[in-house]
Amino acid sequence: MWNFGKYQNKTAIVDENGISVTYRQLQEEGYKIGNVISRRCLVFCLCTNTIGSITGYTSFVENKITPVLLNAYLDRELLNNLLDNYLPSYLWIPTKLVKEFQQMQSVYSAYGYTLLKTGYIKSNDLFDDLCLMLTTSGSTGSPKFVRQSYSNVLSNAESIAQYLELDETERPITTLPMNYTYGLSIINSHLLVGATILVTEKGLMQKEFWTFFKDNEATSFGGVPYTYEILERLRFYRMKLPSLRYMTQAGGKLIPELHAKFAEYAAANEKKFIVMYGQCEATARMGYLPADKAVEKCGSMGIAIPGGNFKLIDADGNNITEPFVTGELVYEGPNVTLGYAECGDDLIKGDERNGALQTGDMAQFDTDGYYFIVGRKKRFLKIYGNRVNLDEMDRLIKGKFNGIDCASTGVDDHMYIFVTDEGLADQVRDFVVFKTRLNPSAFKTIVIDEIPKNDSGKILYKELTKYYELQRQERNNL
Incomplete structure (x- = not known):
């Protein structure tokens, strides 16, 4: 999917301990894991922002093995329910957690991660184009996942790389978990262009994060609204970060005051601030606000990404054509995912959405065609x-x-x-x-x-x- 062979000796990932891997090593790791598993099946990945977590993920995708990405520290009762529900053939977990799964057989280890064979006799059939699964909610342990296809993941990564103008000189630093659709999209889009990803488990409030950021000359980071609230408390505007090129924001609507502050900071310091809009059901991104519109269109989530299209519909399903009229936001594009899975039997299902997604967000567009989220159809935060x-x-x-x-x-x-x-x-x-x-x-x-x-x-x-x-x-x- 990522054409690792194109970049070969370029560094793909650097971690906070100074360990790094090249694109050639990522490719070789894929060969090794492919030889161990040697068949298409389901794997649960207990994710961390580490080299081992990412190398396992890329290896599975490259070998047409379907990973389910979960937080490594998910409540074990919830994890056991998911295991019983989906019967994965393997687990890819931090080696330090192996002792929790003593009934399973260790078959391979690399970069602080271990591959365990679960021993389930039964396995579920997988749809040919099923690339990976992500949870719709990191909150309550629901067995409901979004089924993402290979074409979903690739098309969205290509689109993101296009509108962010990414190239191999980028050095994004991780601020979001890779099992979260936004965090994963940053990894996918940067691996696609041969960039170097800086991975850390440290948070914004820790001195070590900023030391790692500066020492490795990070060029970008992404954040949800809370990230930017923290940055304001840290007096981010006063920080000396000469390597920083751009910042992205998604995962909920940023309050207008903060949007304005970061947009104005970016404009005054020759950096870019890019607000984005997305959902796991659309792989990751659906809309973005171009950096040169960040101040002028403050509060907007922007326009559709390359290859996608927005429209608004009223309560009867009719298209809304006049500006400043509220309707439900509908997105159409190749990144609209296959549908949901709520049990193992759902993994054989094909495309149930046919490229169209009713987002559940209520929105308006202005006279220039820029969209503004004004509410939600259902009660969720x-x-x-x-x-x-x-x-x-x-x-x-x-x-x-x-x-x-x-x-x-x-x-x-x-x-x-x-x-x-x-x-x-x-x-x-x-x-x-x-x-x-x-x-x-x-x-x-x-x-x-x-x-x-x-x-x-x-x-x-x-x-x-x-x-x-x-x-x-x-x-x-x-």
Whole structure:
């Protein structure tokens, strides 16, 4: 897929310990793993931002072995449920975790990762064009995955490389997990052009991250809205980063104030700030705001990527042709994925979407054809890029805490759980953090006298907005 042979002796990946691999070594690793497995099958990859994780992933894809990409530290009960559901033939895991899977046979190791043979007698048939699977939500351990084809992944990587004008001189640094569609798209698009990827498990708040960034002259990074909130607190605008060329943002809508600040910073410092729009169901990216429009079109998610097309439809499915009229955003393009899988039997399914995706986002376009997201059709938030279904979360809370009355709402990267029992507030928050495995700072419980409801008992979510709007104002004033 990536034509590693074209770049051969060029460095493909460098990690925070100074270890590096060339494109030739990536290719050779693919040959070795292909010889060990020697057949098309399903592999669970427990991902980290390391050389071993990426070399395994590329080896599987190059050998037509289908990887399922998961967080290496996914709750083990949830992982066991997924194993029982999908019956993968192999696991590719950090070697330090092998002791957790003693019943499985180790058959190969490289770069701190080990290939385990699961021993399942049964395996599921795979659709010929099924390249990989990613979870739709990093939050609640749902067995629902997005099925991405080889043509989906390649076409989206090519499109991203085109509109970002990527070449082999790029040196992106990892700030997002590779099992997340945005993080993976950065890897795919840069490997396609022979760039050097700087991989680290360190976070933005750690000094080691910025030392690695500067020592290796990183040229770009990507982030979700929360990433940019952290950067502002770190006084990013004052940092001396001469190697930085561009920054990208996706995974939820950035508040206009931050969009403006980073756009203006980039314009004043000869760098690029590029807001993007995407979903796992479209492989990764669907839209982008060109860097030269970042200030002028502040708040917009942009235009369709090369090879794609946007349109808006009304409640009856009719096309909206007038600007500033709200409708559901529909995307069409070769990167629209095959569909979902909820069990092993779904892996043989073919293309169920036929190149069209109703995004569930409500949007408008202006007189220049630039799109603006104005809301969502369904109740979910993106927390650090992970989709969290609010109705599902409310059900989980009520199932855990018998008799509790609660309602979840908020904005991207900030979820507010309203409860009426002050004594359970901390326990509810801890439970949500545990279930989602996401940064605790994204969640806050708010105690109120009663959950507002109409005469038929439906929750009046609009009545709750004044609470989280107040929280936002307080946060912005810090």
